[in-house]
Amino acid sequence: MYDVIIIGGGPAGLTAGLYNARARLKVALYERLAPGGQVLTTDWVENYPGFPDGVSGFELMDRMKNQAERFGLDIRSEEILRLDLSQSRKLVITGKEELETKAVILACGATWKKLGIEGEERLMGKGISFCATCDGPFYRDQEVAVIGGGDTAVEEAIFLTRFVSKVHLVHRRDRLRATKLIQERAMAQEKIEFIWDTTPVGVLGETGVEGIELRNLKTGVMSMKAVKGIFVFIGTIPNTDLVRGRLELDGNGFIVTDDNMQASVPGVFAAGDVRSKIFRQISTAVGEGATASYAAERYLESIHELMS
Ligand SMILES: Cc1cc2nc3c(=O)[nH]c(=O)nc-3n(C[C@H](O)[C@H](O)[C@H](O)COP(=O)(O)OP(=O)(O)OC[C@H]3O[C@@H](n4cnc5c(N)ncnc54)[C@H](O)[C@@H]3O)c2cc1C
Numbered sequence: 611m612y613d614v615i616i617i618g619g620g621p622a623g624l625t626a627g628l629y630n631a632r633a634r635l636k637v638a639l640y641e642r643l644a645p646g647g648q649v650l651t652t653d654w655v656e657n658y659p660g661f662p663d664g665v666s667g668f669e670l671m672d673r674m675k676n677q678a679e680r681f682g683l684d685i686r687s688e689e690i691l692r693l694d695l696s697q698s699r700k701l702v703i704t705g706k707e708e709l710e711t712k713a714v715i716l717a718c719g720a721t722w723k724k725l726g727i728e729g730e731e732r733l734m735g736k737g738i739s740f741c742a743t744c745d746g747p748f749y750r751d752q753e754v755a756v757i758g759g760g761d762t763a764v765e766e767a768i769f770l771t772r773f774v775s776k777v778h779l780v781h782r783r784d785r786l787r788a789t790k791l792i793q794e795r796a797m798a799q800e801k802i803e804f805i806w807d808t809t810p811v812g813v814l815g816e817t818g819v820e821g822i823e824l825r826n827l828k829t830g831v832m833s834m835k836a837v838k839g840i841f842v843f844i845g846t847i848p849n850t851d852l853v854r855g856r857l858e859l860d861g862n863g864f865i866v867t868d869d870n871m872q873a874s875v876p877g878v879f880a881a882g883d884v885r886s887k888i889f890r891q892i893s894t895a896v897g898e899g900a901t902a903s904y905a906a907e908r909y910l911e912s913i914h915e916l917m918s
Pocket residue numbers: 617618619620621622623640641642643644645646647648649651652654655656657658688689690691717718719720722735738739740741744745849852881882883884890891892893895
């Protein structure tokens with residue numbers, strides 16, 4: 611019987627694990643890939659405090675993993691396939707075993723929707739980004755493309771105008787989906803050029819982005835824009851298949867929690883990108899991982915008091 615099982619080894623899960631292991635709880639963290647989460651897909655992180663010159667995504671996550679392991683966190687390379695949260699003793703099921711735990715911390719993150727076009731995998735984190743706050747400053751006085759037409763895409767395009775010389779906003783329809791006010795702000799921005807009815811079909815460049823190939827969906831005409839960065843905002847998919855129908859989720863499928871990261875079932879906590887919230891960053895994931903671990907400890911104390 612575990613005290614806590616953490617699902618996901620990104621910044622949120624590793625931080626929760628560090629705290630819970632250091633508090634001497636019986637805790638295990640399950641990660642289906644290499645520990646590190648989405649940060650492993652970015653070359654360089656400039657906005658995580660404590661690294662004034664920036665740090666590579668790999669190094670940052672390697673340090674987080676080593677720090678958690680130093681305090682005894684048991685990190686296992688396995689995917690959690692099923693959960694049973696219906697009893698106070700929760701069941702966590704992998705392909706090999708069924709584990710019992712008193713509390714669960716869901717730190718399974720989210721997956722940005724990809725374009726699925728030639729060159730995207732090769733240049734992911736090397737010019738293709740899902741985060742203007744994180745990567746915008748790398749493109750000072752350069753031209754970039756933003757893909758998407760919803761609130762996030764248009765807000766991020768506006769944000770990018772602080773740094774870049776031009777934003778080519780590529781949208782597959784002939785009008786934006788973003789709210790009117792945000793649209794008006796974008797239209798008033800001289801640095802944003804709208805490319806309507808168009809979809810990207812390929813990314814050019816070997817070691818860094820050199821350009822983007824486009825196809826007009828109405829005319830079929832192909833074109834190319836020379837850009838150094840491509841920001842993709844066509845939606846995120848929360849990794850919540852495990853808990854759909856078992857926990858309260860918001861309209862986009864993210865887990866709803868209270869301020870202490872407690873989800874809608876007692877003893878189940880969520881932290882990081884998988885939560886319903888407004889800002890998905892390493893620093894927010896880390897803070898929520900710490901809060902979730904502390905809330906889980908308090909929950910364990912409360913059930914021990916009830917039993918004694
Ligand atoms: C390209 C890119 C660049 C970024 N750059 C920055 C940046 O510079 N600064 C910044 O602050 N933020 C950046 N971000 C955002 C940041 O990476 C995320 O906000 C952060 O990683 C969220 O952490 P997390 O622990 O919640 O989730 P994740 O990092 O998504 O980790 C979740 C983990 O859970 C695992 N998992 C999911 N389901 C299961 C399961 N069933 N069983 C086992 N394991 C499972 C996944 O494999 C994954 O490793 C960037 C994101 C991307 C994609």
